[in-house]
Amino acid sequence: MSKQIRKPLKWVASAKRDLDSMPEDVKDVFGHAIDLAQAGGKHQDAKPLGGFGSAGVLEVVEDHRNDTFRAVYTVKFAGWVYVLHCFQKKSKSGIKTPKEDMDLIKLRLRAAEQDYEAWQAKQGVQR
Numbered sequence: 001m002s003k004q005i006r007k008p009l010k011w012v013a014s015a016k017r018d019l020d021s022m023p024e025d026v027k028d029v030f031g032h033a034i035d036l037a038q039a040g041g042k043h044q045d046a047k048p049l050g051g052f053g054s055a056g057v058l059e060v061v062e063d064h065r066n067d068t069f070r071a072v073y074t075v076k077f078a079g080w081v082y083v084l085h086c087f088q089k090k091s092k093s094g095i096k097t098p099k100e101d102m103d104l105i106k107l108r109l110r111a112a113e114q115d116y117e118a119w120q121a122k123q124g125v126q127r
Contacts, residue, residue, distance in 0.1 A: 019086040082112040
């Protein structure tokens, strides 16, 4: 039997604190999705987040008592999972992710990329 390698997990900025402040049921769903990503799998409700050009940035949406919560993470950096943003959707106008959250996700994705590149440089990995 081969041992499965789990991808290390990194939380960007306040993503972990934000997740910790959510209802237990929501934390369970998002935690399971992140756990699956670390194991190389994908949660059944994880969907590519539009505007990022690939399936490397995923979003899981969970409704709880008339509120909608979202977790956004990326698997685009080989061997790593970065949790970019966890938030409660405030806008009641449609299902689209609000612009301010999209801007924050883009900013945090750049921070994750810089972190990954720094890790590669430290390991002596050539790009």
